[in-house]
Amino acid sequence: MxxxxxxxxxxxxxxxxxxxxxxxxxxxxxxxxxxxxxxxxxxxxxxxxxxxxxxxxxxxxxxxxxxxxxxxxxxxxxxxxxxxxxxxxxxxxxxxxxxxxxxxxxxxxxxxxxxxxxxxxxxxxxxxxxxxxxxxxxxxxxxxxxxxxxxxxxxxxxxxxxxxxxxxxxxxxxxxxxxxxxxxxxxxxxxxxxxxxxxxxxxxxxxxxxxxxxxxxxxxxxxxxxxxxxxxxxxxxxxxxxxxTIANVHEDLSTFADDPVAAMRDIDDGFNDQPVGSLHEFSGFPEVVEWERQFLPDAEQDKYEGSLGDEVDSE
Incomplete structure (x- = not known):
């Protein structure tokens, strides 16, 4: 703004x-x-x-x-x-x-x-x-x-x-x-x-x-x-x-007492049903990748080759 x-x-x-x-x-x-x-x-x-x-x-x-x-x-x-x-x-x-x-x-x-x-x-x-x-x-x-x-x-x-x-x-x-x-x-x-x-x-x-x-x-x-x-x-x-925030976090975390793995799956499923995309997309990682392309040396792009992790590329 x-x-x-x-x-x-x-x-x-x-x-x-x-x-x-x-x-x-x-x-x-x-x-x-x-x-x-x-x-x-x-x-x-x-x-x-x-x-x-x-x-x-x-x-x-x-x-x-x-x-x-x-x-x-x-x-x-x-x-x-x-x-x-x-x-x-x-x-x-x-x-x-x-x-x-x-x-x-x-x-x-x-x-x-x-x-x-x-x-x-x-x-x-x-x-x-x-x-x-x-x-x-x-x-x-x-x-x-x-x-x-x-x-x-x-x-x-x-x-x-x-x-x-x-x-x-x-x-x-x-x-x-x-x-x-x-x-x-x-x-x-x-x-x-x-x-x-x-x-x-x-x-x-x-x-x-x-x-x-x-x-x-x-x-x-x-x-x-x-x-x-x-x-x-x-x-x-x-x-x-x-x-x-208080109500939903309390509800989600309350289920951890019985089965943390199942609770995490439910949280993942609930998040994935939202229209905001992945956490990385929502947080702005594609923009960070684009900044790197624009302003860092070309050699800096090599770090993505063969590396593990979620895709954060904007393309």
Whole structure:
């Protein structure tokens, strides 16, 4: 991707709602990209769990998140939307955070108004910073975008609805303030029912995103057609690949206790039934072979003659 932000902006400008599956690493991103989506979302929860083994409770750091985002964007052919948590500090920290995400070459980030340490937007115990401070952080992020990469998409999220005394009215007011401060898209986390979703769509004055978390959260299942009707422009399914990975790996590995060989055969058969080709094809070995042909001395090709192993040639 050379202009992920511009590509994403063009897609968001269309009349059709944009649905993005959540991925947690380059591998799950590559699978999603092979299926075919207009954009892909990097989950903060899944990144934390897969990269450092801890839940989404403020343990993962900015460099770890940005490294993951950069590696994912390098692996896929569509724009990446990435979680940037609460910007990893105050407004001055946000300046560096946005600069680093822009350098990673991705299409968009979202920054939330939680305190530090933050936590998953669908767990109890969240708190938000004062609105004035939160607006300043979005202003800082927008200033970096305007200076460094005007096409970069800035999504501003509020978790005010999920705090102990949080109201939907406060969340909507914050979302509108964030848009006034320069955000491109508003993100009201945690509407509890369809009536609240309709109100968000009606009262937030700008593009909006819905965080479709399923049974692990407090937001309702709702059809995309309804979200589109209510005015939502973007829907992310943040934990999709992470839940799928946990469930399927647990199921497959559980059978090893009885018969590892038979279990491995079942895994092989299941993989071979997928349309992604062999593991080596999917991972990109044919491209590596082509690089060797282009850039290494001819004598380097001799290593393939008579050698053992799976075929990785692109021809």
């Amino acid at each position: 050379t202009d992920a932000g511009g590509t994403l902006r063009e897609r968001l400008a269309s009349d059709e709602i944009l649905a993005c599956p959540g991925v947690h690493d380059p591998l799950t991103a590559a699978v999603a990209d092979s299926v075919g989506f207009d954009a892909i979302y990097m989950t903060g929860y899944g990144t934390s769990l897969s990269k450092i083994g801890y839940p989404d409770a403020g343990f993962i750091t900015m460099p770890e998140m940005i490294e993951n985002a950069a590696n994912i964007q390098e692996r896929i052919d569509v724009p990446l939307i990435a979680d940037a948590d609460n910007g990893y500090g105050n407004a001055t920290n946000v300046v560096r955070t946005v600069r680093e995400y822009i350098k990673a070459g991705i299409g968009a980030i979202h920054i939330e108004d939680q305190t530090f340490p933050k936590r998953c937007g669908h767990t109890k115990g969240r708190q938000v910073i004062p609105r004035e401070e939160a607006v300043g952080k979005i202003e800082a992020a927008a200033a970096v975008r305007d200076e460094r990469a005007p096409e970069f998409v800035l999504i501003a999220r509020t978790d005010a609805r999920g705090t102990g005394d949080g109201s939907l009215e406060e969340a909507i007011d914050r979302a509108n303030d964030f848009l006034d401060a320069g955000a491109d898209v508003a993100f009201v986390e945690g509407p509890t029912d369809e009536d609240e979703l309709e109100r968000v769509g009606r009262e937030v004055d700008g593009p909006i995103v819905y965080n479709f978390v399923g049974d692990m959260g407090s937001s309702p299942y709702v059809e995309l057609s309804s979200l589109e009707e209510w005015g939502f422009d973007l829907v992310v399914f943040p934990i999709a690949s992470t839940l799928s």
